Amino acid sequence: MDAIISIVGSVAQYAFAPIRREVGYLILYERNFSKLIGCVSDLQAVREAINHRVEAERRNGKIIEVGVQNWLVEVNEVIERANQLLEDPRRREVGCSGWSFPNLILRHQLGKIATKIATDVAGVQGKNDFNEVGYLPALDEIASSSATRGGEKLETRETFKEDILKALRDPKACNVGVYGLRGVGKTFLVKEVAKIAKQQKLFDAVVIARVSETPDIKEIQGVIADKLGLQFPEETIAGRAYRLWKRIEAEKTVLIILDDIWQPLELEKVGIPSNKEHIGCKLLMTSKNQDVLLKLDVQKDFTFRLELLNETETWSLFQSTAGDVVNDISFKDVATQIAKKCAGLPLLIVTMAKGLKSKDVHAWKDALCQLQSVGHAERDATAYSALELSYNWLANDEIKALFLLSALLEYCSEDYLLKVAMGLGIFKNIDTVDDARNRLHSIVESLKASCLLLEGNNASRHIQMHDLVRDVAISIAYHLNTMSSPRSSRKDRLS
Incomplete structure (x- = not known):
């Protein structure tokens, strides 16, 4: 008998539970909507907090996790559904206010929808436990060296x-x-x-x-x-x-x-x-x-x-870097001879071509004269002479000083270079750190354009210089400091 009573009780429970739930949509109508409004308000507060974290991570250069992005989309969708129901004009037709008789069918329908959306809102809110909302992407920059970059495919x-x-x-x-x-x-x-x-x-x-x-x-x-x-x-x-x-x-x-x-x-x-x-x-x-x-x-x-460039490739790279000026009849012969003196080294070819491209024919002839004075077999001396010319062509003493300081500090950060340069009083007519930082950035870009600094990795913000250029810069700095080494011996300090 007890078994029969237990079975009957279970059947009654399963039979009446759906009926009780359906009646609840009707009787607890106002409570269901109040619950929905509260759930939506809580979810909006959580969404705002997550959005603040997302914006902070984006400002720090992080990529937002796909799971966070999907959650925000889901939140927006469920809040939109809730707002549409809360603003549904049919809510005014359910009755039970004044002397109006309630529209039981509509009241049941809207109460059921409100309960379903409130459950969905709570479910979405329960998914917001994010330890991290963003991540730093792996750096994907492989910068090329402007010291050897040319437009020609050799x-x-x-x-x-x-x-x-x-x-x-x-x-x-x-x-x-x-x-x-x-x-x-x-x-x-x-x-x-x-x-x-x-x-x-x-x-x-x-x-x-x-x-x-x-x-x-x-x-x-x-x-x-x-x-x-x-x-x-x-x-x-x-x-x-x-x-x-x-x-x-x-x-x-x-x-x-x-x-x-x-x-x-x-x-x-x-x-x-x-x-x-x-x-x-x-x-x-x-x-x-x-x-x-x-x-x-x-x-x-x-x-x-990796061999030196042949004569044809040397001229092709020099020509593409210097531009149309080398085709001018007054420049062509001296340009050809300067290209040959660069001895097939792309670093020297590009540096010389960039340094000369905006100068008059007298500067070109003077450059050739200085290169020829080195001799034919002294490659290091030729490199020194060519790079020294590029140094001499820098616009002013401020840029020259920053170039030599960059070589002496070797692979330092821009921030450290800024501190040392300000401490040495290199910047002229500068009153604030921001002004000095802007001046430094301008000079660094100018040195890159002259191929005396490498492009490097923008993310690291370190000053990078080809080791051959650094050797020449240190040699120049040494000579300026001592003023005792004869010109012909400079190449010895490169070895």
């Missing part, structure tokens, strides 16, 4: 890029190396390869970092991490190396370009796995010396020497 360079890309596709090539003289265009070339690799989707991630003569391990780690969207909680080099290693391992395929290596670098100390440890990780490295690349486990067959 045949030997195009063939060379194809060879490098072929090697990167070769499964037998764990590491690939490029070597050649300073100023020959190694940095520009590997940046071009990086762009093509990204466009052709050869790797899931492509990053580039400069090593330099005096490697800063933390700086190298930071540059690679920035490009991969990684932030370091660790302070020690070893801790950061482990974190970077795990992040690189997370990429199925990754190309890491290490530029301007002077001595073998401890890759494990940086946090870069070898191809044996992570088969999807390939390294492309540049150096002046092939032996350095071989010591970094680059097979000799996958080291590529």
Whole structure:
């Protein structure tokens, strides 16, 4: 009997529950709408708070998470549905005010809709538990060096890029190396390869970092991490190396370009796995010396020497950089001779062409005379003379001083350069820090236009200079300070 009573009770409960719910829509009409209004008000407050976080993250350069964006869309939609119901003109027809008799059918319909929307509002609000609403994207900038940029596609360079890309596709090539003289265009070339690799989707991630003569391990780690969207909680080099290693391992395929290596670098100390440890990780490295690349486990067959430009390519690059002035009959002969004196080095070709393009024929002839006085076999001296001319062509002493200071500080931030320059009193007729910052920015852009500074990475805001240009700048600074070294010995300080 008890079992029968239990079964009957359960059946009655299931039978009457829907009836009770439907009656509730009718009887609790006002309460349902009050609840809806309260839920909407709470959700609007939460939406406002999330929107404030979203705007703050956007101002900090972060990308808003897709889940947050979808939630905001869902919130807007459900609030719109609620507002449409609250403003529905039929609500005035439900009755129960004054002597009017209630419209029971309409009252039931609207009460049911209000209950459903209130439930949806509460459900959406329950999804707002976001620890983070945005994230910093991985840096995707592979800047080209204005010191070697020209509008012409040079045949030997195009063939060379194809060879490098072929090697990167070769499964037998764990590491690939490029070597050649300073100023020959190694940095520009590997940046071009990086762009093509990204466009052709050869790797899931492509990053580039400069090593330099005096490697800063933390700086190298930071540059690679920035490009991969990684932030370091660790302070020690070893801790950061482990974190970077795990992040690189997370990429199925990754190309890491290490530029301007002077001595073998401890890759494990940086946090870069070898191809044996992570088969999807390939390294492309540049150096002046092939032996350095071989010591970094680059097979000799996958080291590529970047040669000087031939005479035809030299003239093509010089002409495209200097512009139509070289076709003028009064300039053509001297321009051709200056191009030849640049000895096939793209750095010198572009620097000289840019420096001369707006000058009269007398300045061109004077430049040629100074280059010819160096001699035929002294390449370093020719480089010094050409870059010294570019220095002399700078508009004023303020720009010259900032150029030399940039070389002496070596890869400093713009903010640090600003502090030192202000401390040394380099800026003239400047009263505020903001005015000095604007002046510095203008000078930096002018030096980039003269090809005495590299474009670098806008996000890092560090001053970057080709090592050959830096050597010349330091030599000039040394000479200005001592005024004791004869002109003919300057090239000795470049070695």
